[in-house]
Amino acid sequence: MSDARPFEFIKECPICKSPLIKKDASYYCVNEECPKKDIESLIHFAARDTMNIIGLGDAIIEDFFNMGYIKSIPDIYRLDRYVEELKLLEGFGEKSINNLLDSIEESKKTGLDRLLFAVGIRYVGKKTGKILAKRFKNIDALASASFEELEAIRDIGDVIAQSVVDYFNDEDNLKMITELKELGLNMGYESNEVEEETIFTGKTFVLTGTLDSITRDDAKEKIENLGGNCSGSVSKKTDVVIAGHDAGSKYQKAVDLGIEIWDEAKFLEMLNI
DNA sequence: GAGCCTCGAGATCT
DNA sequence: CTCGAGGCTC
Numbered sequence: 001m002s003d004a005r006p007f008e009f010i011k012e013c014p015i016c017k018s019p020l021i022k023k024d025a026s027y028y029c030v031n032e033e034c035p036k037k038d039i040e041s042l043i044h045f046a047a048r049d050t051m052n053i054i055g056l057g058d059a060i061i062e063d064f065f066n067m068g069y070i071k072s073i074p075d076i077y078r079l080d081r082y083v084e085e086l087k088l089l090e091g092f093g094e095k096s097i098n099n100l101l102d103s104i105e106e107s108k109k110t111g112l113d114r115l116l117f118a119v120g121i122r123y124v125g126k127k128t129g130k131i132l133a134k135r136f137k138n139i140d141a142l143a144s145a146s147f148e149e150l151e152a153i154r155d156i157g158d159v160i161a162q163s164v165v166d167y168f169n170d171e172d173n174l175k176m177i178t179e180l181k182e183l184g185l186n187m188g189y190e191s192n193e194v195e196e197e198t199i200f201t202g203k204t205f206v207l208t209g210t211l212d213s214i215t216r217d218d219a220k221e222k223i224e225n226l227g228g229n230c231s232g233s234v235s236k237k238t239d240v241v242i243a244g245h246d247a248g249s250k251y252q253k254a255v256d257l258g259i260e261i262w263d264e265a266k267f268l269e270m271l272n273i
Numbered sequence: 274g275a276g277c278c279t280c281g282a283g284a285t286c287t
Numbered sequence: 288c289t290c291g292a293g294g295c296t297c
Contacts, residue, residue, distance in 0.1 A: 040287090044287075117286095120287080122286085122287090123285085123286065123287095123288065124286085125285060125286045125287070126285085126286085127284080127285060127286085128285075128286080128288095154289095154290095155284090155285095155288090155289065155290090156289085157288065157289050157290075158289095159288060159289085160288070160289085231283075231284060231285095232283095232284075232285090233283070233284080235282075235283060237282095237283075
């Protein structure tokens with residue numbers, strides 16, 4: 001790639017035929033109006049880490065988008081209008097559609113932290129969503145927060161503060177939030193974290209290697225619910241490294257830095273308070 | 274010492 | 288991205 005040009009055209013977007021540009025390791029369509037962006041934002045919304053709607057994966061979202069059933073995020077919660085029609089689609093039946101609608105209904109309860117991540121506010125991901133949800137408790141309080149108020153929060157700097165202010169100043173975004181509220185989505189946040197101190201409280205953990213009895217995501221969630229933090233890399237700020245089998249460089253670094261190491265058995269024992 | 278800048282480390286974002 | 292450390296100026 002030549003440095004003289006701002007970007008290099010590679011190929012065309014399969015959806016709208018506009019050129020694609022390469023940014024980091026991925027290709028992006030230059031067309032701001034490209035429907036692929038809408039599809040991707042819907043996929044992100046329904047994904048496991050966000051609203052966790054089972055039965056609404058990327059392929060089905062793309063199909064439903066192209067067929068006109070889901071054009072926007074609120075449309076997901078209006079899908080029940082088409083229930084009889086959907087059951088007739090190839091590959092769907094009574095049971096799969098009912099399961100899908102159940103999962104959509106269930107996702108309404110999810111809560112503000114994941115909802116903030118799901119709607120795609122720039123720089124607001126899983127962690128920042130939780131920080132904001134915890135601090136403001138409901139979406140109206142967040143929507144009326146000032147830049148100064150946001151920037152004063154730990155781990156929120158000027159860039160994220162501005163991004164949040166901009167998001168809630170946008171009429172389209174506000175309209176969508178209102179619709180979601182009317183459709184019955186939970187716009188509040190109740191912490192499921194334990195109040196009392198645990199061995200995990202305030203400590204930073206790093207997971208490495210393979211754990212047999214629990215997935216990495218579940219382990220992370222449990223640690224966080226018990227008041228701990230998880231990070232991806234070992235540093236002098238790491239308190240404990242949890243090492244499954246076949247652990248690699250992170251294990252070695254923990255040894256070098258003299259950081260406490262728990263094996264899976266020790267970790268399970270600690271979870272079992 | 275307050276104010277401003279740059280830089281690196283660590284963590285996060287989609 | 289955020290933030291704190293360290294250097295520099297006034």
